[in-house]
Amino acid sequence: MSLLVVGSVAFDSLESPYGKVERALGGAATYFAVAASFFAPVNLVAIVGDDFTERDAEIFRGRHIDLDGLERAPGKTFFWAGRYSENLNERVTLATELNVFAQFRPRLPEKYRAAKHVFLANIAPDLQRSVLQQVKGKPKLAALDTMNYWIARTNSELRETLRHVDILMINDAETRQLSNEHNLLRAARHIFKMGPSILVVKRGEYGAMMVGRSGVFCVPAFPLEEPHDPTGAGDSFAGGFMGYLARWGKHGDSALRRAMVYGSVMGSFAVECFGLERLRTLKMREITARARHFAKLTQFRL
């Protein structure tokens, strides 16, 4: 089953202790689409400027990623520049240029409107909602990511959008900010009242935690000796997670657990190299092998 994503396609300039890249292709929807496309066909809704070339689009070619929803507008593509601290656990934003993104009004091509699986990457909550409104009927599964900016600035818009989604997928700081609760279990109970029935908390080097009706499931981050660039890890996680669920078609507890593992697998590959470099060359057999490695990392018999 295909998977609809709306979000940013961007150019990123990144610095980490491992090096730097200038204007590399990035953006939440890009990471998501590439990661998810290993599992299910992806329909991409985003906007780029006229500096976005055919060469940039190559990352999407040869994958099951439909670009009819990728709008091209006069002007420049969204640009972000950031620098990571020595241990990659902090980052400073050096530049954010919205460019064409400032005028983005997502429009779903007719063929996207039957979407059963929808991922609303981190953009303004009213735009996220407008995408859901263009989908015919209720999707089987809608998931949403957001960030501190929207939680603080457009809280009521976000609350309105959350009423219509099944899964909220954010990091621990965002979970605490949105729920006004430090404890993640209590935070989850608050968030369930807002609409979602599943909360996925991304915890960076500590892995991810899912809280749902059937309890809690935790998956660690894959231990890497030399992560190079955390950019896109959360979106790649979301891509693996939603991609797996779209492929599997059912969303019971055991499928959700596997989705958490495949999400973590994709996130772990994303951070191995700068930008999309690692995902670009990734093979399905490497994904499968790493998923098995996650089993070795966590399994025990009493």
Next chain:
Amino acid sequence: MSLLVVGSVAFDSLESPYGKVERALGGAATYFAVAASFFAPVNLVAIVGDDFTERDAEIFRGRHIDLDGLERAPGKTFFWAGRYSENLNERVTLATELNVFAQFRPRLPEKYRAAKHVFLANIAPDLQRSVLQQVKGKPKLAALDTMNYWIARTNSELRETLRHVDILMINDAETRQLSNEHNLLRAARHIFKMGPSILVVKRGEYGAMMVGRSGVFCVPAFPLEEPHDPTGAGDSFAGGFMGYLARWGKHGDSALRRAMVYGSVMGSFAVECFGLERLRTLKMREITARARHFAKLTQFRL
């Protein structure tokens, strides 16, 4: 098989948003001994002052804890006072009074000297080493805990002691400080050169991670809605971990994984109430049930 522990028995005054207690029994060796005694007989080596009453000793009675190594000295028992922040993730020390602990020179009763399993709780590294030297032959398994103070102040003493232990069991900040490496896998490789062949990193609310010859194993922290007091969580973890291994007698990869789970189980109970309150009333069937719950928390099938 019995398990030897050396460390502190103390009185703790604790404050957290959930309340406060004055001069409650605490200390690393106390938490360790009580937690471990659910699994294996414990021989306790520690020192208390003349303010330590028969009533204080009740926590050890009716458990498999031998007190012949509990020295009573004139003066006061080690005292610690601390206050936890609103979210329990930070604490300030309000008072540390070493009292009789300042003169502590651990002496093993003859019957303790055949110890095959030894836990050196967080005390001065030369005292830890003196305990190992009193053990006849090489123990099957020796584990050590330490803290920032010893890593900074008595580094060469600590290094000398580490040469003789199999397992180092510390938190992530201590791991980074000792190895001078932020990345925990690289840190583990440094630490293996110091002597231990297994590193157990305690990560508080994020669980624990074991790095050994057969790779990495991660266990999450048990999700609790209302942890009351983190004091003793790490020592209770160590007690469950070493207690399980002493009971099982073998230390292969699958036993070590189960030890990590039982360690996490005991740590999770410890934080539920103030001081030793929860461990005091804990039943073996509750431990077994929570271990099964850990399976539910982490297990998946690909």
